[in-house]
Amino acid sequence: MDAFDPLILARIQFAANISFHILFPTITIALGWALLGFKLAYNRTKDGAWMDAYRLWVKVFALSFAMGVVSGITMSFQFGTNWPGYMEKVGNIAGPLLAYEVLTAFFLEAVFLGIMLFGFSRVPNWVHTTATLLVAGGTTLSAFWIIVLNSWMQTPVGYEIRDGVVHATDWWAIIFNPSMPYRLIHMLIASALTVAFLIAGMSAWRWLKDGGGEGVRRTLKAAVYAAALLIPVQIFVGDLHGLNTLEHQPQKVAAMEANWETRSHVPLVLFAIPDEAARTNHLEVAIPSGASLILKHETAGVVPGLNDYEGDHPPVGPLFWGFRIMVGIGVAMLALSWFAAWTIRRRGVDAMPRWLAHGLVAMTFSGWIATLAGWYVTEIGRQPWLVTGVLKTADAVGPVGSAMVASSLTLYLIVYSVLLTAYIAVLYRLARLGKAAANDKPMFPVPTIAPGPAAPQEEPA
Amino acid sequence: MTPFIDPWWLPVIFAGLMGLSILLYVILDGYDLGVGMLTRLEKDENRDLMVASIGPFWDANETWLVLGIGLLLVAFPLAHGLILTQLYLPVVLMLVALILRGVSFEFRAKAPPEHKPRWDHAFFAGSLLTALCQGYMLGAYVLGFDQSFAAVLFCLLAALGLVAGYAFVGACWLIYKVEGELQKRAVRWAEVSLWATALAMATISIATPLLSERIFDRWFRLPEIIALLPIPIAAATLFIGLAIFLRRPLRAKDELSWVPLATAGILFALGFVGIAYSFYPYLIADRLDIWQAAASPEALSIILIGALFVLPVILGYSILSHWIFRGKATHLSYE
Numbered sequence: 001m002d003a004f005d006p007l008i009l010a011r012i013q014f015a016a017n018i019s020f021h022i023l024f025p026t027i028t029i030a031l032g033w034a035l036l037g038f039k040l041a042y043n044r045t046k047d048g049a050w051m052d053a054y055r056l057w058v059k060v061f062a063l064s065f066a067m068g069v070v071s072g073i074t075m076s077f078q079f080g081t082n083w084p085g086y087m088e089k090v091g092n093i094a095g096p097l098l099a100y101e102v103l104t105a106f107f108l109e110a111v112f113l114g115i116m117l118f119g120f121s122r123v124p125n126w127v128h129t130t131a132t133l134l135v136a137g138g139t140t141l142s143a144f145w146i147i148v149l150n151s152w153m154q155t156p157v158g159y160e161i162r163d164g165v166v167h168a169t170d171w172w173a174i175i176f177n178p179s180m181p182y183r184l185i186h187m188l189i190a191s192a193l194t195v196a197f198l199i200a201g202m203s204a205w206r207w208l209k210d211g212g213g214e215g216v217r218r219t220l221k222a223a224v225y226a227a228a229l230l231i232p233v234q235i236f237v238g239d240l241h242g243l244n245t246l247e248h249q250p251q252k253v254a255a256m257e258a259n260w261e262t263r264s265h266v267p268l269v270l271f272a273i274p275d276e277a278a279r280t281n282h283l284e285v286a287i288p289s290g291a292s293l294i295l296k297h298e299t300a301g302v303v304p305g306l307n308d309y310e311g312d313h314p315p316v317g318p319l320f321w322g323f324r325i326m327v328g329i330g331v332a333m334l335a336l337s338w339f340a341a342w343t344i345r346r347r348g349v350d351a352m353p354r355w356l357a358h359g360l361v362a363m364t365f366s367g368w369i370a371t372l373a374g375w376y377v378t379e380i381g382r383q384p385w386l387v388t389g390v391l392k393t394a395d396a397v398g399p400v401g402s403a404m405v406a407s408s409l410t411l412y413l414i415v416y417s418v419l420l421t422a423y424i425a426v427l428y429r430l431a432r433l434g435k436a437a438a439n440d441k442p443m444f445p446v447p448t449i450a451p452g453p454a455a456p457q458e459e460p461a
Numbered sequence: 462m463t464p465f466i467d468p469w470w471l472p473v474i475f476a477g478l479m480g481l482s483i484l485l486y487v488i489l490d491g492y493d494l495g496v497g498m499l500t501r502l503e504k505d506e507n508r509d510l511m512v513a514s515i516g517p518f519w520d521a522n523e524t525w526l527v528l529g530i531g532l533l534l535v536a537f538p539l540a541h542g543l544i545l546t547q548l549y550l551p552v553v554l555m556l557v558a559l560i561l562r563g564v565s566f567e568f569r570a571k572a573p574p575e576h577k578p579r580w581d582h583a584f585f586a587g588s589l590l591t592a593l594c595q596g597y598m599l600g601a602y603v604l605g606f607d608q609s610f611a612a613v614l615f616c617l618l619a620a621l622g623l624v625a626g627y628a629f630v631g632a633c634w635l636i637y638k639v640e641g642e643l644q645k646r647a648v649r650w651a652e653v654s655l656w657a658t659a660l661a662m663a664t665i666s667i668a669t670p671l672l673s674e675r676i677f678d679r680w681f682r683l684p685e686i687i688a689l690l691p692i693p694i695a696a697a698t699l700f701i702g703l704a705i706f707l708r709r710p711l712r713a714k715d716e717l718s719w720v721p722l723a724t725a726g727i728l729f730a731l732g733f734v735g736i737a738y739s740f741y742p743y744l745i746a747d748r749l750d751i752w753q754a755a756a757s758p759e760a761l762s763i764i765l766i767g768a769l770f771v772l773p774v775i776l777g778y779s780i781l782s783h784w785i786f787r788g789k790a791t792h793l794s795y796e
Contacts, residue, residue, distance in 0.1 A: 063567040069520060070563035073527055074556045079534060081549050084542025087534060092760035095535025099764045102524070102531045103771040110524045111775075111782045114517030122785055167757055398546045408553040415557055419564060426571045 007397045009405040010082045013412065015379075017074050019372055020416045024068030026371050029143050029188065030195040031061050032136030037222075039132050043125065052215035057199070059430050062117050067423060069110070074412075082405070083386075085396030090166045090387055093159060093174060094149055101145035109138035140188070147187055151180035153387045154378070155248045166390060178248055182241040183378070189234045190374065193333065194367025196230065199223035200340075201364025202431045204357040207349070209432070217349045224360075228341035231334045238330070239294075245381075246295055249388065250304040251313040252381035256323040257291050258316055262305040266291040274316040279306070314383040322377040329370040336363060365424075468758035472751040475536035475761060476741070478768060482529035484733045488630060488726050489522035495631015497562060497588025498624065499650060500581065507643050508581065512566065514638040514790035519566065521779055523559070536761060537754040540744040547606040548598050555594035562587030589624065596623025603669055603736070605746035615668065622661025629654035630729065633721035638790045640715065651721055652707045659700045662732050666693065669739055675747060676739045689738070696731045699724050715789075 035058055042050035076098070079087055087094060115123060115131040123131075158173030159166050168174055203220035206212040246253045253259075258274040258281050259266055268290020272281035289299035296303060306313050336359050343352055386393040493515045500508050534541045545552055565584035569577050600619030604612050632654055635647035670677040680689060703724045711718070742750045755761065 059571060063564075063571060066520070066563050066567045069523070070560040073523070073559060076527060076530055076534065077545060077552055077556055080530075080541040080545030081552055084546060087538035087541060091535065091538035092757045095538065095756055096760050096763045096767075098531060099535045100767055102528050103767050103775070106524050106527055107521065107771075107775040107779070110521040111778050113520055114782050115785060118517050119785055165757070168759060168763075171763065398542065400546055400549050404549055408549070411553065411557055415560060419560070422564075422568055422572065426568065429573060430571060 004402045004406070006400065006402045006405055007394055009402055009409060010397050010400075011393065013405060013409040014078060014082065016409065016412055016416065017071065017078060019375075020412075020420070021068065021071040021075060022371065022375060023368055023420075024064045024071065025139065025143065026191045026194045026368065027064045027198065028061060028068055029139045029191040031057060031064065032132070032139045033192075034195055034199070035061060036129075036132045036136050038219075039129050043129060049214035049218055052213060053219045056215065056430060057219070058117065060427060062113070063423065063426060065109070065113060067419065071416075082398050082400065083396045084398045086386060086391070088165070089391045089396065090153075092166055093152065093168050096168075096171075097145055097149040097152070097174075101142055105138045105142035105145065109135050109142065112138070143187060143191075144184060147184045148175050148177070148180055151183045152177045154183075154382055155179040156387055156390055159390075161390075166387075179241075179244055182237070182244045185237050186234070186241045186374075187371075189230055189237060190367065190371045192230050193227060193234060194371060196223045196227035196337075197333065197360075197363050197367045198365070200227060200337075200360045201362075202427065204360035205364070205428070206431050207352075208354065208357050208361070211350070220360075221344055221349055224337060224340045224344055227333065227337035231330065231337055235330060235334070243295065245378075246304075249381065251306065251309040252319065252378075253295065254304055254306045254309070255314050255316045255319040255381060256377060257303070258320045259291065259303060259305045261307050262302065264292060264300045264302045265289045266295075266301075266303040266305075268294065269320075272320070274320050276316055312384065314381045318380045319377050322373045322380070325373040326370045326377065329366050329373070332363065333366065333370075336360065466762075469752075471758055471761040471765065472536070472755040473742075474765065475532060475755070476744075476751045478772075479529055479532040479536065480733070480737055482525050482532060484730060486522070486525035486529055487733070488729050489525060490519070491627045491630045491729065492634035492722075493519045493522055493631075494562070494588045494592050495627040495629065496634060497584055497631070498592065498628050499631050499635070499647075500588075501585045502646070502650070503643070509792060510639060510643065510790055511635065512569070512584070513792050514635065516566070517782065517786045519563075521782065523563070535764060536756055537744055537751065538756055540749055540754040543745060543749065544602070548601060551594040551597045551601070555591055555598070558587045558590035558594060560587070562591060588627075592624045592627045593620040596620035596626075599623060600665075603665065603746075604672060605748070619661070619665065622658070622665065625654050625657030625661055626729070629658040630722070630725040633725040637718050637722045640789050644711065644718075648707055648711065652704065655700065655704055655707070658728070662696065662728075665732075666735060669736070673739075673746060679739060692731055692735055696728060699728055699731075 035054060038050050038054040038057065041047070042054060112131040112134040116128065116135050119131060120128050152174055155178045157177050158168060158170035160169050161167070199219050200223035203212065203216050203223065206216050207220060242253065257266070258269050258272055260279050260281070265288065267284075267286035267288050269281065269284055269286045272284040272286070274281050292301040292303055293299055295301065306316070336356075340352070340356055340360060343356060382388060384392055384394070386396050496511050496515050500511050503511060530541075533544070561583045565580045565587060569580035569584060572580060597616045597620040600616035601607075601612075603619070604615060629651060632647050632651035636644055636651060639647065670680050679685065703721060706720060706724075740746065742752070744751055744754050
């Protein structure tokens with residue numbers, strides 16, 4: 001594989017762009033609903049601590065949203081600049097799905113975001129709450145359409161090929177294609193977990209510094225509870241998603257498990273160094289019959305191996321490791337969130353041992369890593385196809401030369417590293433500026449314009 | 462599904478929708494980018510106020526670009542690939558610039574105060590580079606992606622022309638949204654950028670027919686020329702009328718402060734109609750027309766149904782947002 005092959009460069013560039021991009025929707029999808037929760041809690045109780053939480057996290061939302069929007073625009077242009085073969089072949093299906101995303105979701109989010117961020121004092125409270133609801137709904141709707149398209153590329157149905165071009169025959173089948181429900185739910189919960197650990201981690205960081213205020217304790221508790229509730233659901237959904245993949249893309253599962261031969265009593269490999277050339281694993285540590293048990297629910301279950309797909313299966317190393325990173329983080333999330341929830345439930349936030357808070361801080365961005373690892377498994381697992389069985393990745397790449405792609409890639413990487421650093425630095429800055437317990441000064445300068453419908457500066461309860 | 466109207470019309474309708482999106486983008490994000498470039502001329506409080514004047518709108522405004530380019534992608538997939546691979550470098554630079562512009566909005570307000578000047582620089586540079594790249598792309602597109610030296614020179618002129626145009630509509634936006642001394646300076650900026658914009662529009666209008674015999678014929682044949690004459694006459698009248706309007710002192714109680722912005726919008730629309738008329742029905746000059754480039758009628762019909770329902774709603778809530786944030790800009794606050 002030549003490192004300066006334009007195909008590889010274009011793939012790295014797309015991967016870099018979409019990896020950077022997905023960090024932010026992963027936060028905004030669930031954070032929108034969390035904000036709606038804070039807002040509704042405030043509407044119900046009129047307790048200023050909820051509004052403190054809202055004001056802090058709405059800033060994180062605004063920043064994440066802006067990062068997501070600008071990096072998302074890059075994606076829509078890349079289809080044309082680097083992958084013209086994609087729309088030429090499957091444009092009749094990808095086109096309407098992308099169009100519906102822009103029409104139904106993007107404008108909804110973008111317009112009401114302005115009202116959600118800056119409209120609190122200009123509109124009645126219910127309009128502001130509705131704007132929050134519409135933004136949260138918009139981000140989720142956007143996730144829905146893009147997951148529909150991605151899932152259709154994994155498990156395409158409802159189409160026919162006329163004159164070498166894909167035409168839709170059944171939109172219902174295309175939208176509800178076999179892997180869509182599993183991937184969508186798995187991603188939505190992944191977003192919720194990412195946000196739960198982000199809020200828990202940043203709140204724990206602030207709590208360790210100076211205790212924070214009532215808002216910090218509230219959000220820490222809410223985030224830990226949400227994580228503890230969601231992680232078992234996510235493990236269950238992830239298992240269903242894996243079984244669905246086994247049914248429709250068995251070569252992907254074979255690569256995830258580094259299972260080279262179709263056989264019964266397939267072990268569950270915990271650690272190994274897969275060797276693609278020799279088609280075997282080195283230094284393997286495995287639970288006998290484990291994979292057969294998980295995938296076929298019996299120890300003698302026959303699991304398809306990579307030998308059935310020689311020359312037509314994804315690379316093994318990235319899938320094997322990506323899958324293990326994702327699952328490993330999931331297990332760590334389960335252990336930490338359950339222990340923290342149990343401690344907080346029994347003794348309250350302030351009685352939490354410091355090491356536990358440090359653990360939450362360490363896990364602040366764990367959701368990002370797990371989500372990226374999972375997407376790497378699913379996307380690299382589709383190779384060598386761009387649309388399974390319909391279009392090879394190599395056949396979609398455009399005529400732009402290596403030097404040009406290498407330059408644009410370098411430029412993107414520099415910009416993305418700077419922005420990611422600035423983003424994380426600003427998150428911690430915002431968390432530091434949040435209201436402290438002993439200090440009743442408002443978090444942000446009070447505007448000179450008329451106060452909002454509800455006085456926001458009440459004493460915390 | 463079966464198309465519910467004559468399939469011949471579908472590419473025409475989509476070309477119209479795409480054109481409308483791009484025109485709306487150029488006017489709406491045009492004022493954002495213009496204000497972004499003009500921030501260099503002010504400091505501190507005034508700069509914050511200028512940024513605040515576009516704060517609630519820029520995101521939705523930029524979405525018209527996503528829709529425009531999205532319609533090109535989904536309705537004319539063949540043209541999307543051809544155009545964007547030709548424009549690879551300016552597109553990449555524009556995307557990086559749009560990224561910088563978009564995130565600087567947030568970072569300049571949320572980063573530590575000592576970093577604010579840096580994000581202000583990024584905001585200005587992002588706005589300027591976006592305008593330059595879009596102008597360059599407009600030039601390259603008009604010339605059918607000719608790579609000769611003269612063509613590149615023309616593209617660079619077009620890049621400067623669009624910078625002037627965006628600065629013009631940005632200044633007009635500020636006349637409408639701010640008051641006092643800043644408003645008076647915005648009038649000055651509008652006066653200067655108006656003539657640069659007029660010059661740029663005249664240059665492109667004269668160059669386009671000279672470069673293509675087909676376009677020349679479309680404009681200068683009888684009886685078309687009589688039907689088309691109102692376009693340049695209207696543009697010239699509006700330019701001169703607005704120049705006179707701007708030279709007179711501002712009205713009391715801020716009356717008519719919306720006039721320059723509305724005039725700028727109409728001028729952009731006239732220029733756009735001119736280019737669209739020159740090109741129709743081609744998407745790439747003399748090479749690829751809208752029927753050759755279109756996606757299948759089934760795919761277009763299903764998008765059209767959605768668009769017909771959703772576009773009025775989008776227009777509705779965009780107007781709602783402008784109404785909520787009507788009046789003079791104040792410093793933005795999350796309160």
